[in-house]
Amino acid sequence: MAEQYVKDVCKRLPKLELHAHLNGSISSSTMRKLVERYRQTLKQSSSDFSVTHGWTTTIHKGNKRTLKECFAMFKIIHTVVCDEEAVTMVARDVVCDFAADGIIYLELRSTPRCNPSTGMTKISYIEAVWKGVEQAVAESNFSIDVRLLLSIDRSRGAADALDTVELAKEYRKSSPTNVVGIDFSGNPEVGNVRELLPALKYAKESGLKVSIHLAEVPDVNNETSLLLSLPPDRIGHGTFLLPSNGGTIENMELVTNYKIPIELCLTSNVKCHTVPSYDQHQFGFWINRAHPIVICTDDKGIFSTTLSEEYQVTAQTFGLSISDIRELSKQAVDYVFDEDLKTKLREKLESDGIKSRPH
Ligand SMILES: [Zn+2]
Secondary structure, three states, X not given: OOHHHHHHHHHHOOEEEEEEEOHHHOOHHHHHHHHHHHHHOOOOOHHXXXXXXXXXXXXXXXXXXXXXXXXXXXXXXXXXXXXXXXXXXXXXXXXXXXXXXXXXXXXEEEOOOOEOOOOEOHHHHXXXXXXXXXXXXXXXXXXXXXEEEEEEEHHHOHHHHHHHHHHHHHHHHHOOXXXXXXXEEOOOOOOOHHHHHHHHHHHHHOXXXXXXXXXXXXOOHHHHHHHHOOOOOEEEEOOOOOHHHOOOHHHHHHHHHOOOOEEEOHHHHHHOOOOOOHHHOOHHHHHHOOOOEEEOOEOOOOOOOOHHHHHHHHHHHHXXXXXXXXXXXXXXXXHOOOHHHHHHHHHHHHHHHHHHOOO
């Protein structure tokens, strides 16, 4: 198939994004606005200024960064996204970007952050995110439904994890359609999973959906077993799950038997060097097994990608047909965390299929 044709189909295809970190999804143009605002409005001292000097949030094609360097990028973002106004700007722009790329349903994840120097609290952070989402939905010419996952940052310890779950419970109760679950993420080389597991169990017992980043790095099979014992409602990456990649048969069978959907983010993995090349990505293994999978971006700003491009590169690398691509997008509905929206989303995808069928 001609490259341009596949590109157009992937762009027009209504898509669902289930693995997008808010701060990692900031585009270069939003980042420019944030840095400018940080320098001028907040009148930072010269030492702070050096933090944002020479910033680059986008990894240009061919300019590969290590996983460690990717996490360093988040430090710059956290510096400039320092108060509610910045958080709202980010959420609004990110949702608008996704809507313009043909996303009809977005699950956005973020760690509630406080900043004593600006007075931002975890609660005002969550509310600032939702304010930005509402602005985007009202302003956008596109139809998009957005739900939030609150992220547990594994480097912050058990008390913080529990606090995040309590907040998610509270927000789901008071506003049942916004917060739908918990994400477990952060630097995979930091944090003790055994200490964090009770918070994740509590989230599940409380009826929250749970998506877990696991097996992102090699040699963590015991940690992976612990996390799979929950079991998670979805898995992020699972890069080193397969025995052919250093994982265990037991863990792979657990994932297979429970049919746990896996969120696959190809460009993120290739650019972080956790997968050597697109054609060696675990997508090939899982699609051949007909295992539930969903294509996602992870951090579209950091990795300079879009969901359309992720569908395109997947189709071209693995020789998928147009109907395979449509099927992938349709299947994603089965894995969304807001059960109440599934019928509406299926109808939307169905009506698109009718529109695009040749006469
Ligand atoms: Zn992620």
